[in-house]
Amino acid sequence: MKKYLVNLEGIGIPKYKKIAIHIKKLIDENKIKDGEKLPPIRKLAEELNVNNVTIVNAYNKLESEGYAVQKIGSGTYAKRKEVAINFKKKYSNVVRRISSEKLRNYIDFSGEAASSELFSVSSFKEVINKVLDRDGTEALVYQEALGYEGLRESIDKYFWRNSVDSDNILIVSGAQQGIDIVSKALINVNDNVVVEKPTYGGALTVFKWRRANVVEIELQEDGMDLDELEKVLKKNKIKCVYIMSYFQNPTGISYSSIKKRRLLNMAEIYDFYIIEDDYLSELIYNGDEYVSFKSMDTNDRVIYIKSFSKIFLPGIRLGYLISPHDFKENIQNSKVNTDIATSSLMQRVLDMYIKDGMWKGHIKKLNEIYRERYEFFRNALEALEEYVDFILPGGGLHFYVKIKEGLIDSMELFYQCEKDGVLITPGIIFYKNPKEGKEYFRLSFSQTDLYSIEKGLGIIKNIFKQCK
Structure with missing residues (x-):
């Protein structure tokens, strides 16, 4: 009492x-x-x-x-009944508080972006100075509605082999803004939007804010359950399908080539658009070839969104969006009405960073370091097989883990871990219905070295032992 x-x-x-x-x-x-x-x-x-x-x-x-x-x-x-809803708010508050005060005291398995410690600040400073010497004050004040033309041309040349007209490329402040811009241009009240289940919480927030009807389709090991999607399409008019093509957040699942082709065909047959959020396709460790939905799109049905923040520097909010011709003007107007333009200086710096070959070197370095962490993390997780199940994503920066029945739910696990100096991301963050996902949690290795991975997973294992 x-x-x-x-x-x-x-x-x-x-x-x-x-x-x-x-x-x-x-x-x-x-x-x-x-x-x-x-x-x-x-x-x-x-x-x-x-x-x-x-x-x-x-x-x-x-x-x-x-x-x-x-x-x-x-x-x-x-x-x-409502605890999970309240938990989402509390989780955000806890993470914000820790981020601003004492993150270094934690083993952080919650990070989504590549570690800033792996980024060469000195090289970046050199590029900034080169841009300022070349462009002067124009680099600070000159703005273009679609984004800096040089960067758009570099994206077309180096990432798309000149297969995308640079006029179709729109520079945005990261993937979140890209999703928001597309939603404003494409989605009206009560439109039906399909998402993966589970999916990125930021996308769910945007679609709910647009007052769309959000339909979740379960993920299988090679992408969305397209048989289930087709049942929905036969009964409902769907405006768009939001997917993450590589190393989906949170599951780590990537789409097979068979499902890519089928989903593209379905988009044409049932008249909907695919919003492709290219999350972490640069970090492929299993040797698979990178093939985006957009590169396979012959019917102009894909709206492609790419963020540089996850693999460059999180503080530099940059990404880009490729529009279908039919929605190009609407999407561009939506961007202008949102914030007119993204940082001119950072766009010019990124453009030179790409042209000088530094981007390619940075991605090569990330692949070497994170491949080692990925293999180490996978082996360490196998030692927890008594308590959890997981699939091998083959790339990216995280694993999605399922707690075996009867042990503990992921909300309670979060509190226990936080108390013991470890941060995880509970699965309920990624579901429309806050009652779902309690048996899952996401573990990222983006901010942790090998020692921290071993120590952090050891702490989690001890919590599981106590529960058992």
């Missing part, structure tokens, strides 16, 4: 509300388990030195807010 004790002194908030707030906090923190019976009204009233009506009102408030259920003749029971 000690955990129910709460300070009821002071004026302003009624006692029953204070009691309800305290019990809600205990439920959110899992100190009161889902389905756990709350103390009888008379017993708790005596413990807190209040009358029975106060406890009745407190329990009624908990029930009205979805935190309790009253069973006639049995009592009142804790209910965690």
Whole structure:
């Protein structure tokens, strides 16, 4: 009963509300388990030195807010219906707090971008100076609505072998802005949008903000379940399908060539667009050839989005978008209405970085370092096979792990890990329905060296042992 004790002194908030707030906090923190019976009204009233009506009102408030259920003749029971929703907010707050204060004290398995420690700052400074010497103040103030022409031409030449007209390339401030721009240009209220299940939480937020109807299709080991998608397409008009073609966030799954061709054919048959978020295709460790949906697109059905932030420097918010001809003007207008232009200086610096061959060298270095971490992480995860299952992504920067039934859910695991100095990403972050994904969590090796990987997975293993 000690955990129910709460300070009821002071004026302003009624006692029953204070009691309800305290019990809600205990439920959110899992100190009161889902389905756990709350103390009888008379017993708790005596413990807190209040009358029975106060406890009745407190329990009624908990029930009205979805935190309790009253069973006639049995009592009142804790209910965690909305805990996952609250957890998403708490998770964001915890990560923000740690990021700003004491991230270096943690083993960070939650990072999504390549480590800044692997980036040559001195080389970058040289490029900045070259750009400023060449362009002067023009590099700081001159803006083009589509983005710096030199960078757009370099993207076409070096990444697409001159197969994409640079006028179709739009420079954006990362993938998140790209998704937002496309949504504003393409999606109206109550339009149907298909996403992978699970998927990137930022995309879900954008589609919900546009008040679209979000339809989730399960992922298989080689991409979205296209049989299930076709059933949906036969019954509903779909505006677009959002996919991550390589090392999907969070699952690490990549699309097979068979599914790429089939999805492209379906887009033409059922008249929808594919939003291809090219997440981490530069980091392929298993020897597979990189082939994007966009490069296979003969019917102009793919809207291609690429962020440089994940593999360059996270603080340099740059990416690009390739539009289909039919939506080119709408998408470009959407970008102009959003923020007119992205940093002119950083665009020029990235352009020179690519032209001078430094980009190619940077990606080569990342592949060497992260391939080693990937292999090490895979072997270390195999030592946890008593507690978890996982698939091999073959590239990228993370593994998606499934906790075996009956051990612990990923929200509680997050709290336990955070307490022990380890950060993970719980699976519920990646689902439309916050009740799903509790058995999954994502582990990234982007910010961890081999020693930290071994130590961090050892801590997680100990938590699993205690649960078992």
